[in-house]
Amino acid sequence: PPCKPAVFIPVDRSPEIQEARLKLPILAEEQVIMEAISENPIVIICGETGSGKTTQVPQFLYEAGYASPNGAIGITEPRRVAAVSMSQRVAKEMNLSHRVVSYQIRYEGNVTDETQIKFMTDGVLLKEIQKDFLLSKYRVVIIDEAHERSMYTDILIGLLSRIVPLRQKKGLPLKLIIMSATLRVEDFTGNKRLFSATPPVIQVDARQFPVTVHFNKKTPLDDYSGECFRKVCKIHRMLPPGGILVFLTGQAEVHSLCRRLRKAFPFQKTKTAGEEDDKGEPVEETRTFKKSRKRRKVLTLPKIDLDNYSVVPVDEGDEDRDADTDDDDIAGSDLDLDLGDGDSEEDEKSDSSLPLYVLPLYSLLAPEKQAKVFRSPPPGTRLCVVATNVAETSLTIPGIKYVVDCGKVKKRFYDRITGVSSFRVTWISQASANQRAGRAGRTEPGHCYRLYSSAVFMDFEKFSAPEITKRPVEDLILQMKALNIEKVINFPFPTPPPTEALAAAEELLIALGALKEPPTTGRLKQQLAAKLSCPISSLGRIMATFPVAPRYAKMLALSRQHNCLPYTITMVAAMTVRELFEEFDSPAVSEEETARRKGKRARLLQMQRLWAGQGPMQKLGDLMVMLGAVGACEYAGCARKFCDDNGLRYKAMLEIRRLRGQLTTAVNSVCADAGLYVDPKMKPPTEAQATYLRQIVLAGLGDHIARKVQAEELLDDKWKNAYKTALLDDPVFIHPSSVLFKELPEFVVYQEIVETTKLYMKGVSAVEPEWIPALLPPYCHFGKPLENPPPSYCPETGRIHCHRPSVFYRVGWELPAVEVDYPEGIDRYKYFARFLLEGKVIEELSSYSQCLLSSPLIMLKTWSKLQPRTESLLQALVAENCDNRDALLAAWKKNPKYLLSAYCQWIPEAMHQELAKTWPPVAL
């Protein structure tokens, strides 16, 4: 077959690298792997972290001649940092330039036309499929970390399952390699719709040190945080050196455990002037520490050899000895150092002879504070990192020997019908527990203390549900429709999203105008079938090119008007990036610290009020605050100090800056004459622009409207200050952090609803009721055209307009009558005929309107049929579907004599000849 390379490409590796490579178990499997790849279009490689598959498999392929500048090896990663660091590592190992081994992530990359090995985030490859469905510049695509089942990974696997045979047919075969850290591959191998021929699965060993797992005998009912504290205390007091990593579920828990541990195992702290200590970390100054070391003679950590199984633990007897996991790489607890389900209270006593270097770690923590966990702790101290789930996959902390796992995780849940999200703490999966345990065996044999019993563990789900089954999918569906995959329901998802989620996505996209509406006539069965197979509209195609959620993409698509684009781009970027503002609410260690935070918080609140603007601007609400914050920050050059001083999250501001750049480029490439650029000195919007922006926001967030409960509807106190939405029966409230919290506008739109103690709307903006029917007709049920104000002819559009009252869908809110297109039907022809006769449609006919034989108004009378001239004019218009100016001009183009005889019936015979000469009465 043409894909089988005949060459061997030499690689010039340094001796040190060559030596390190040889230690990797995967090197022994090179031949097996390469044979499988040579003989099969699709291969699955399973190997845990530490097997070296990510760095080595691309090198095997390169050496075997799979790569060339016009047929690269592509590797996808679920995270940006991984794509960048892997490309750097592989380049170094192969002694090749980054021009050859490159990366591409959302905002940046170093790909050249020499690139032969390309690491990228999974989203980047998905975008590339949009431009080149066959991925013709790749000869191999590797999907890494497929076990994580991220949304993009799943969708890529589905797409590639179709691309591989297409490439085969074209005689340009493409190899697909799926790499997974677990053996959970049945969704790929057992899914005949995905891969009709089951791909071979190759298992590779990992170079991991053994991790002994200790289960608690008892599972704490709710105080897992306290149990963590006791376990860390025991480890620190009794076990030999080695870092401790604790898994908790949220920031607040992390900080509170950090405080407790620091109190229990303090070490001399001296605060240098100006030193920032807002999270209360001990100052890591070696000098200070050495001093205390001299003062206290015994400052050595215990030196019990944990891996010498003859040592008997001091407090044994409480452990769950039947502990066993079904993972062979993690040893079950047998006869070794278990610590018991500690519940003694003596641990609370402060003991400064055993300093513990305690650090918090979570995703939103400032990067420089995160970085502390990668540096070695002050000499003589033991490192203890208290982390959320970031430490499970995203960040690897060196030197960890002990893992304390509470067994819980905080996850976001979405209500499939209402879209309301909430955060819940749940048990983790067995796979997740094993992944956490594995973090103890990176540098030497380790121990994992699970704060739950083995029976509880056995009740865990084997794996967590793939992301695609848990989230709203409108963005995904739009991307797929842009790839002309219309029947999304037939797509070979490894695991399909629930049908309700697909239907909700399709419905939203139709309402946004991104998909063509399904027919509402015909057989019910066909209607239902058409419902989940709507093709993309031209607006949808434009929206799909904007790398943001469809609601926001719609806002961008509308913003050409009134010079709103720079503002919409900024607003959309700000809404896309989460957590713009710093949090100052977590309790601090010292009183000065508490006071300092109080000051910062007050300053931020003051700035937010300033950014919210004056007068009518304020109605843009939280989105105006975002706009103001980004504007001010950019004006200050996006300086770190400005962010720190004003309570802005620096990392968020940098991301917004890059996203603004990307969106500006995207908009420019859709409308070349827009000539947009990112202006660091962007002025605030004018009052008029702020109003347009509110309308643009409404057009994107049409399904996120809420209406204040009217005084007369207030039956129950629980509805005080509450809002009602179309889909929720319960009251919703403006979140107290919103600048509109006290304003309570009658109608608002919101970015999202999060359920905590109540249902709270966040990212709120006020809208005027009359905008709703004008901008969101899909959500409104319109009544009959009003007689007053009367229907009129619109010279701009050439169409008949009228005023129609409407009610909002599902909730029936009465909306003000607004001017809209006259509804389709015979009456629209009658009005068109009338305005045509009056000379309003075609100016050249206005000279004849003085001499008409009947009043044009008779067109509208119910007895109009009594007059032959009304009848023939109407019939002629209906015959050519002429109820607007454009249709009339088109009809004349087709037939220049069109309408002449019908019109002649309305004017004296004497004028007929003259009229016929100048007919049609317009230049075509």
Add this chain to the structure above:
DNA sequence: TAGGGTTTT
């Protein structure tokens, strides 16, 4: 008057 894990185009 609140309280939020983690990713990505």
